Amino acid sequence: MTAISRIGLAVAALLLLAGCWDRTEINDVAFILSTGIDLEKDGSVRYTVMLPLPGSMGGATGGGGGTGGGGGKSYYLDSETGKTYREAQSKMQRRMARRMVLAHRRTVLIGEDFARDQGVMGVFDATPRSPESRMTTYFIVTEGKSYDLLQATPQFERFPSEAIRELAKSKMVIDMNLKDFALALTLPGSDPVAIHMGVRESQQSLKTSKEVQILGYSQFKKDKLVGTLEGRAAAGLTWLKAGSINIGATLLAKDQYINVRVFDTESRIKANVGDDQLSFDIAVSTKAKIVESGDYYDFSQPGKVTEIEELLSAYIKKSIEETLKQMVDKETDSAQLGNYIWQAYPQHWANTYEKVWPKPLKSAKFNIQVNSILTETGLIYDNIIKSETGL
Structure with missing residues (x-):
């Protein structure tokens, strides 16, 4: 084959190659x-987005409330209103020079007023329709407005998100996440819950900041918010549903406070539906460790360890x-107890x-048994300075 023929074949092959006609920069x-x-x-829906500003990000600055290398924020918030949040999103897009992409979104925040009055069913209709949306995105209900959060x-993160x-x-x-919430909505005998967050100002700080704080869990009846589990009620739900969760508990033993950390549940x-009496047998096993003892408490004695285990179980x-x-x-x-009836007695559940x-649930009996094991008391049994100072 001549050199001219080779060049001709190469040119012909180049004509068959596709160009980057639909590239996205x-x-x-x-x-x-x-x-x-x-x-x-007024009943309208406000849709708020957090967007990074690439030109203001620069190098890492160690947090500082989202400040970039030039001293300004490395992100900005924008919002719009509409009859639905998709309409508000479309109105926002019409004034934005760049196309908004949801592929990197990791949190969806819902204000408690919206969740209580409108419900979240519309969110779970519109979100999966976009191929960019991820169902592994965390679903969070906020105290007050979501744009406040x-x-x-x-101070520790560049972006509040x-x-x-x-x-x-x-x-x-x-x-x-979104998938877990959607599954809880569709399972028989189940109502979903979501993480409940709010804003708290830092205390006794040279530079005050608005920090994000976990407040508990938002209770839903079907797709509408009806209440919030906080404090020990929130911990109780966690112990019912979770496994390797770190939850602290403060116990009072002999007029002194002892703090323990439950790390495995x-x-x-x-x-049980026999004899026309609905009942639930709830067995909880936990492992915990001592993180603080307010005064001398001799954990070298097995009886003392057993006492703390009984206090924790109670x-x-x-x-x-x-x-x-x-x-x-x-x-x-919220604990999806009805789902246990549906699984064990499907016909009785339906009828x-x-x-x-x-x-x-109002007339049901709950037989709760808790077995707590104290696996770690620490490397010491006494305050390390007590023997030297006589305190």
Whole structure:
């Protein structure tokens, strides 16, 4: 084959190659870090987005409330209103030079007014329709407006959305995302819960900041917010549903406070419908360790360890009882107890409980057994300075 023939074949092959006619450049898109949905007083929906500013990000600055290398914020918030949040999003896009992309969004925030009055069913209709949306995105209900949480100024993170995400995936709370919430909505005998967050100002600080804080869990009846589990009631739900979760408990033993950290939990729930009396056998096993003892408490004595284990078991049982009480008061099944009936007695569930659930929880009996094991008392049994100073 001659050289001219080879050149001709090469040119012909080049004509068959596709060009980058539909390319998307990085400077043509705006990556959404987090979104917030709120209800306005006039009934309209406010849609808020957090967007990074690439030109202001620079190098790492160690947090400082989202400040970039030039001293300004490395992100900005924008919002718009509409009849639905998708309409508000479209109106916002019409004034934005770059196309908003949801592929990097990790948190969806819902204001409590919107969740209580409108419900979140519309969010779960519109979100999966976008192929960029991820169902592993964390779903969070905020105290007050969601855009207030997005305006927090956490000192350890460049973006407030990062602080929100880190807290949502921490071992202090049940790991819940959009997929988990959607499954809880569709399971028989189940009402979903979501992580509840708010803003708290730092205390006694040279530079005040608005920090993101976990407040508990938001209770839903179907897709509408009906209440919030806080304090020990929130811990009780965590002990019912979670496994390797770190939860602190303060116990009072012989007029002194002892702090323990529960780091492993296993719960077993069994439903019983015999003799027309609905009951649940709840068995919880936990492992814990001592993190602080206010005064001398001789953990070298087995009896002392057993005493703390019994106090912890009583504390956990009381917390679970508070959770169940609030579930009954709000007529919502946040612990998904009805699902255990459906699994064990599907026909009985369909004939007796399905249409009236969760009202039967009011007359149900709960047999709660808690077994706590203190696995770590620390490397010392006494305060390290006591023997030297005589304090």
